[in-house]
Amino acid sequence: MSALESFFDNVWVDALWRLLAVLGLMVIVVLALTYVERKFIARIQMRLGPMRTGPYGIMQPIADMVKILLKEDLRPASADRIAFELAPFLAFVPVFLTLLALPFTAKWDVRVLDLGLLYFIAVSGLTVLGYVFAGWASDNKYALIGALRTAAQLISYEVPLVLAVLALSMLAGSLNLVDIVEKQGRVPFIVWQPLGFFLFMAAAVSDLSRRPFDVAAAESEVAGGPWIEFSGIRWSILYALTEYTNMFALCVLGSLIFLGGWDWPLGLKWGWWWQLALIFTKTSVLILVVMWVNATFPRIRVDQLMSLCWKLLLPLAFVQIFLNGLILVYGWPDWTFLLTSGLGLAAAGYIIYSVIPIGAPSRIVARSNA
Amino acid sequence: MLGVLRSLTETLRTMARKPVTIQYPTVHRELSERERGYPLLLWDSEIGEPFCVGCHACERACPTECISVIMKDNPLAAEGKSKRRKIVEQFLLDYGRCIRCRICVETCNFSAIAMNNTWDGQEMSRYDRGELVMDLEQLLAKSKAGEITPWVAP
Numbered sequence: 001m002s003a004l005e006s007f008f009d010n011v012w013v014d015a016l017w018r019l020l021a022v023l024g025l026m027v028i029v030v031l032a033l034t035y036v037e038r039k040f041i042a043r044i045q046m047r048l049g050p051m052r053t054g055p056y057g058i059m060q061p062i063a064d065m066v067k068i069l070l071k072e073d074l075r076p077a078s079a080d081r082i083a084f085e086l087a088p089f090l091a092f093v094p095v096f097l098t099l100l101a102l103p104f105t106a107k108w109d110v111r112v113l114d115l116g117l118l119y120f121i122a123v124s125g126l127t128v129l130g131y132v133f134a135g136w137a138s139d140n141k142y143a144l145i146g147a148l149r150t151a152a153q154l155i156s157y158e159v160p161l162v163l164a165v166l167a168l169s170m171l172a173g174s175l176n177l178v179d180i181v182e183k184q185g186r187v188p189f190i191v192w193q194p195l196g197f198f199l200f201m202a203a204a205v206s207d208l209s210r211r212p213f214d215v216a217a218a219e220s221e222v223a224g225g226p227w228i229e230f231s232g233i234r235w236s237i238l239y240a241l242t243e244y245t246n247m248f249a250l251c252v253l254g255s256l257i258f259l260g261g262w263d264w265p266l267g268l269k270w271g272w273w274w275q276l277a278l279i280f281t282k283t284s285v286l287i288l289v290v291m292w293v294n295a296t297f298p299r300i301r302v303d304q305l306m307s308l309c310w311k312l313l314l315p316l317a318f319v320q321i322f323l324n325g326l327i328l329v330y331g332w333p334d335w336t337f338l339l340t341s342g343l344g345l346a347a348a349g350y351i352i353y354s355v356i357p358i359g360a361p362s363r364i365v366a367r368s369n370a
Numbered sequence: 371m372l373g374v375l376r377s378l379t380e381t382l383r384t385m386a387r388k389p390v391t392i393q394y395p396t397v398h399r400e401l402s403e404r405e406r407g408y409p410l411l412l413w414d415s416e417i418g419e420p421f422c423v424g425c426h427a428c429e430r431a432c433p434t435e436c437i438s439v440i441m442k443d444n445p446l447a448a449e450g451k452s453k454r455r456k457i458v459e460q461f462l463l464d465y466g467r468c469i470r471c472r473i474c475v476e477t478c479n480f481s482a483i484a485m486n487n488t489w490d491g492q493e494m495s496r497y498d499r500g501e502l503v504m505d506l507e508q509l510l511a512k513s514k515a516g517e518i519t520p521w522v523a524p
Contacts, residue, residue, distance in 0.1 A: 044381050048391040296381040297374075352374065 018110045022099050026245045031061040033244040037291050044295045068240075071232035076139055079229065083137035088230070088237035091130025095242050097123045098249045103178050105262050105275035116177040117169060120253055121162050124207070127242060128154040131216070131226040134238060138229035146225025149302065150216035153206060156309040157213075161203035163317035164196045168257055170324045171337070177253075181261035188260030192337035195320050195344035197258050199313055204250045205290055206309070208243060212297035215305055247287060255282035308352075316348055398489050404521045407491015408465050409474055409483050411506070412520060413513040417452050419444070420510060421482030424458035428474035428483060436467035437474060461509055465494055466502040476523075484520045486512060 007013060035050070035058065042049030050057030075084055101116045101123075103109035113119050128150055135147020168189055172180040180189075190197045206213035209225075217225040227239045255261060259282045262275030300308070323340040326332075392399050412421050424441030442459035446452035474483050485491065490512060496502055512518050 043389065044385045046384060046387055046390050048389045048393070051393060292378065292381065296377050 018100075022096065022110060026096065026099065026241065029248045030241050030244045031065070033248065033287065034064065034240065035061045036287075040288065040291050041295045044292070065236075068236045069233055073232045073234055074229070076229050078139040080137040080139070083133050084229075085234070087130050087134035087137055087226075088234045088242075089130070090133050091127050091242045092237050094123045094126035094130075095245045095249060099245065101177070102249060102252050103181070103256070103261075104252070104279055105272050106178070107272060108276070109178075112176065112178050115175045117165060117175040117180070117253075117257070120177075120249075121158075121165060124246065124249065125154065125158050127246065130238065130242070134230065135226040138226070140229050142222040142224070143226050143228045146216050146218075146222040146228070149222070150209065150226060152302075153209065153213065153216055153305060156306060157203045157206040157313075160199050160309065160313035160317045161207065163314070163321060164193075164199035164203065165257070167196050167317065167320040167324050168193055168200075170321070170328060172257075177256055177261075180257050181263055184260045184264060186264065187334075188258060188264045190258040190260075192334065193258070193320070193341050194338070195316060195341040195348065197254075198345055198348060199317050199320070200254060200258065201286075201289070202313060204254065205293060206305075207250065208247050208290065210247075210290060210294040212293070212300045213305060214299055215302050218299055247290060248283070251283045251286035251290065252279065254286050255279060259286075312348060312351055316344055319344055401487055401489065401492075403487055403519060404523075405485070405487040405491070406470055406472060407486035407488065408468055408470060408494065409463065409472075410486050410491070410504075410512055410518070411458075411461060411509040412482055412484055412518065413510050415514075415516075417446065419446060419452060419454070420458055420461075420506070421480050422458040422461060422478075423454050423456045423480060423482070424461070425456075425479065427477045427479060431473050431477040433471060433473060434467045434469055436464040438462040458506065461506045462503055463509060464503045466499050481520065481522070484513075484518060486518065487521060488512065488517055 008017070038060070039049040039057075050060035053059040053063045075081065098120050100110040101113050101119050103112055103116075131150045132147045135143040135145075135150070138144070169175050169180070171189060171192060172183045174180055174183065209216045215221070217227075222228075227235055230238050256279075261282075262278050264278075268274060320341060323344070324337070327336050327340070413419075414421050422439075423444075424439045426439050426441070429435075429437045429439050438461075439458060440460040441456050444452055444454050444457035446457070447455045470485070472485060475485060494502065
């Protein structure tokens with residue numbers, strides 16, 4: 001037994017099995033999420049989704065994987081070979097790195113960093129580099145336009161994302177994810193920071209380039225964006241593996257910092273399985289919300305995307321930070337967080353409804369329902 | 371914002387509805403009585419012979435000339451069991467040529483031919499065109515089994 005323990009105490013062995021565990025987690029997450037998304041969106045559209053492979057089509061992701069692995073790995077003759085073949089990994093590695101810093105329960109993590117939140121935000125922003133590489137190397141105008149759109153979108157939306165998270169870390173007084181979870185105690189930060197949560201989710205949906213923010217991959221405009229020329233295994237790394245793992249990582253982060261992670265609710269100390277169940281539930285809820293929004297809204301235009309970010313989300317993020325600072329400096333009671341942030345969220349809702357042009361389609365929907 | 375929330379609830383409400391998909395090859399939609407499958411012959415179960423007397427009316431009316439009929443003297447009429455003095459001996463209908471125009475059904479003086487309103491009148495893929503030429507037995511089989519409810523245009 002001691003020989004086994006000392007074997008796992010070796011730094012390299014320890015690192016290796018942790019990395020392999022994260023890799024396995026990624027594969028499981030991608031397989032599960034492709035199935036869940038297809039089923040969920042199918043139900044929203046009154047379809048059944050995959051039904052043929054296995055009971056209720058449960059083996060569909062396996063079949064998809066086999067099909068993708070067997071497909072020919074095509075490369076355009078005029079593509080930049082090195083950049084083209086490395087781009088999927090460039091997109092994939094940052095997402096992989098983000099998972100390394102996420103704690104799943106109080107004990108289950110790869111490494112807890114003191115600046116975990118900062119690390120997560122910084123590294124997840126690198127994914128766009130892979131897309132830009134892919135778009136540039138494909139030698140395809142749609143891919144290039146898609147890549148540039150991805151870059152523009154990410155640069156814009158990373159700012160409110162960072163600011164929302166920053167406003168939250170002001171409350172927590174820490175950037176360590178475990179500390180943040182433990183700070184929340186009986187009241188998750190979503191209660192104190194509804195505006196921050198809204199900003200975070202909007203930026204996350206945009207970060208994942210899902211509707212209504214999927215201008216980068218818009219099939220009807222740029223025919224799929226950066227990954228248009230990719231096929232087979234490279235496509236699956238660049239698109240499926242990266243996107244779904246990114247979605248999973250962002251939703252885990254959201255459930256950690258906004259929904260109270262493994263502590264809230266009830267504060268029961270039943271052990272790791274209870275914590276894991278809580279994290280799993282909260283993450284699933286957030287993922288389903290992202291898919292639900294994805295299935296509900298039409299894509300907004302590029303200029304609307306930009307104006308939404310720079311004219312609405314960014315000022316509100318600054319307002320949130322300013323209000324938090326004010327409350328913290330003067331030591332006002334906790335409920336003022338809820339009051340100010342809630343007012344900010346209401347203001348955001350009103351502005352989306354009335355001022356910014358993306359309110360227009362929603363008003364059309366309202367009228368046609370009446 | 372209200373519109374945003376409204377559309378979100380709309381999709382959620384749609385989710386609660388029953389999916390409209392029918393798992394086609396394993397589950398078959400119910401066909402209506404006036405479904406227009408390939409034509410077939412009807413069986414007079416009271417006497418135990420086809421309604422068709424082989425009068426060639428459908429053969430002459432058929433725009434694609436996919437019907438061939440041979441008539442014979444009815445042995446049951448000689449025995450006094452049937453009022454039909456002539457009866458069909460052989461009836462060949464090429465489903466590969468038939469355009470399901472329903473003219474044969476309209477012209478038949480004895481209401482002896484009808485459009486197949488079961489799924490057997492729809493799923494007609496064969497490996498050989500020759501297998502699509504139906505003879506009398508095949509054309510009567512569905513009606514003999516009582517699976518056809520003849521539909522008459524009002």
